Amino acid sequence: MSIVAPPLSIALAPGSLTLQWSDGTSMLPAALLRASCRCASCQTARLRGEAVDGGAATLVDALPVGHYALQLRFDDGHERGIYPWQALRELGVSAQGPSTRSAAAKGVERGQAPASADDP
Numbered sequence: 001m002s003i004v005a006p007p008l009s010i011a012l013a014p015g016s017l018t019l020q021w022s023d024g025t026s027m028l029p030a031a032l033l034r035a036s037c038r039c040a041s042c043q044t045a046r047l048r049g050e051a052v053d054g055g056a057a058t059l060v061d062a063l064p065v066g067h068y069a070l071q072l073r074f075d076d077g078h079e080r081g082i083y084p085w086q087a088l089r090e091l092g093v094s095a096q097g098p099s100t101r102s103a104a105a106k107g108v109e110r111g112q113a114p115a116s117a118d119d120p
């Protein structure tokens, strides 16, 4: 189990949580975080196979837990979800999806033709 260093900074907004890592940034929508809530009742619901709906939940507070996690409070009363840095990083990766490269290799740009010496 690898140790994930805490983010350099945490920016909390009602609709999202932005984490600045040493090697990048994760922007996590509140609904995604809520759907991934790790509190006891949500864990139980998942074990029963019930879907946990992120819905329109918004973030109220984010409290560091030791050096390994963040406790998130939502406006719908869920406030016991502990999100280890590792889980937050993985959420960020899945939220952004696979990195898309610019498909077209713009090696050839048609601009000015090389000026050739004018023939007489």
Ligand SMILES: [Zn+2]
Binding pocket: 037, 038, 039, 040, 041, 042, 043, 078, 079, 081
């Ligand atoms: Zn919950």
